[in-house]
Amino acid sequence: MQSQGIPFQDTGFFSNLIEDYLDQRDDLQPFYGRFPSLNAFKAQIEEKQSNFPKEHRAVVSEVLSEQYSGLQASVKTLGHIKALQDQKTFTVVTGHQLNLFTGPLYFVYKILSAVKLAQQLKEAYPDCHFVPVYWMASEDHDFEEINHFNFRGKEVRWNRGASGGVGRLDLEGLQAVFETFSADLGPGKRSDTLRNMFQSAYLEHSNLASATQYLANELFGHLGLVVLDADDARLKRLFTPHIENDLFKNLGYTTVGKSIEKLNALPGNYRIQVSPREINFFYLIEGLRNRLVAEGDGFSVVDSKIRFSETELREELRDHPERFSPNVTTRPLYQEVILPNLCYIGGGGELAYWLELKGFFEASDVPFPLLLLRNSALLMSRKQGQKLQKLNLTTADLFLDPDRLVEKRVREISELSIDFSPQKEHLIKQFKGLYDIASKTDKSFLGAVQAQEVKQLKGLERLEKRLLKAQKRKLNDEVSRVRDLQDALFPGGSLQERSRNFSEFYLDFGPELFQDLLEAFQPLDQEFSVFIF
Structure with a gap:
């Protein structure tokens, strides 16, 4: 291996x-x-x-x-x-x-x-x-x-x-x-x-x-x-003391809520995974696991007729702790x-x-x-590893976005250079001379020069993209092999481990x-x- x-x-x-x-x-x-x-x-x-x-x-x-x-x-x-x-x-x-x-x-x-x-x-x-x-x-x-x-x-x-x-x-x-x-x-x-x-x-x-x-x-x-x-x-x-703290003091709700506020204040723009509830337990009996909620001066089980006063809920917890099921x-x-x-x-x-x-x-x-x-x-199987080698790809390449991976490969094998950077640099040098002239006249001419430079640079970018697209068509067989390998290793564009079952690999590679x-x-x-x- x-x-x-x-x-x-x-x-x-x-x-x-x-x-x-x-x-x-x-x-x-x-x-x-x-x-x-x-x-x-x-x-x-x-x-x-x-x-x-x-x-x-x-x-x-x-x-x-x-x-x-x-x-x-x-x-x-x-x-x-x-x-x-x-x-x-x-x-x-x-x-x-x-x-x-x-x-x-x-x-x-x-x-x-x-x-x-x-x-x-x-x-x-x-x-x-x-x-x-x-x-x-x-x-x-x-x-x-x-x-x-x-x-x-x-x-x-x-x-x-x-x-x-x-x-x-x-x-x-x-x-x-x-x-x-x-x-x-x-x-x-x-x-x-x-x-x-x-x-x-x-x-x-x-x-x-x-x-x-x-x-x-x-x-x-x-x-x-x-x-x-x-x-x-x-x-x-x-766990009973901690269940009590959540049911009657809402400890999870208040403390986790504060942590979420602090995470939200950080510059990372983080996605909050879960939000706490006032009560973070389900009521669990045969055929039912529904949320416990505070209701009036008592408690109820959502989507059921089950109700408790505070005293009754404390007794239920004491006698049947197994009926209190924690949430995430x-x-x-x-x-x-x-x-x-x-x-x-x-x-x-x-x-x-x-x-x-x-x-x-x-x-x-x-x-x-x-x-x-x-x-x-x-x-990867040995056969897939050989395909990777023949395509001159690294394992790190496989983790690229599919379009970026194809573009990278096409640029590498194309007989034509698909990088218009030299042309862009040449264009910028030409406009430098125009800017020298523009600096000696009025601002309206300077604006026209700037607009023309932006327009021509964008034109070169569009031509570069069209050439890349044309080369993708010309090199379609190579593109297809790259896509097929990546699709096989990343089913549906996701990690292999998130969809495939161990049994497939057990059959291939044994115990x-x-x-x-x-x-x-x-x-x-x-x-x-x-x-x-």
């Missing part, structure tokens, strides 16, 4: 907020605390160790032991679960939705980033233990975002009605999905492996959370990954309260909303984790794919990786 790294900032696929974060701009520093580096983890370990209750460790270990009781967990994973009771054990967390058959490829990159960072931390701090954790978004309720994946240009979709937290959904209708996917896989040993994996996950489990946990364990359990479903009353009970504002806090976590690994959009939360964490007296942009990658990626990834380098297999 050949590999090359490109700085995230040079890809054109990340927001200016994330680019400025990676550049460690001074005015963004108050929004994140420590920037991820091996040295920064020393202080993070000390802070978390002194601010994480030992009682929480026992509860988390107990919950995980139960959740893994029906799985064939690896020795590494079981060891990690047990080690969480030790005050020198810390987690590295990534989170993701319960996408059907993992969904887009970056699911794999997130988890491998967490595994690799945990390994690197162990080498740097051998006296501590580091556990890679995949936090399942089992309480999410946006079924349309997770009910499909793409396979060889075809969407594989699970059609059914859904309500409530997606992790609790039964798996009705997935037999038909399996049959369709199985037929598309075709024959072969690798196809059989994927077929059996899908069948065991989705046809032999009772709900989507257990199916996803099984699948993640099958794919990454040998690496020691721990999969956590936080939809559990015991874990929610640990409070979920990160929940994670950091129940886990001895050091670092959250996420995509650009995720890190953008985490950067709004530091003030909320400070007001909640919870250490804010390091934020690490997950590894990203572009996977060694994950190990190769794990060895190549360097999470703290903050680079986009291009791999040729």
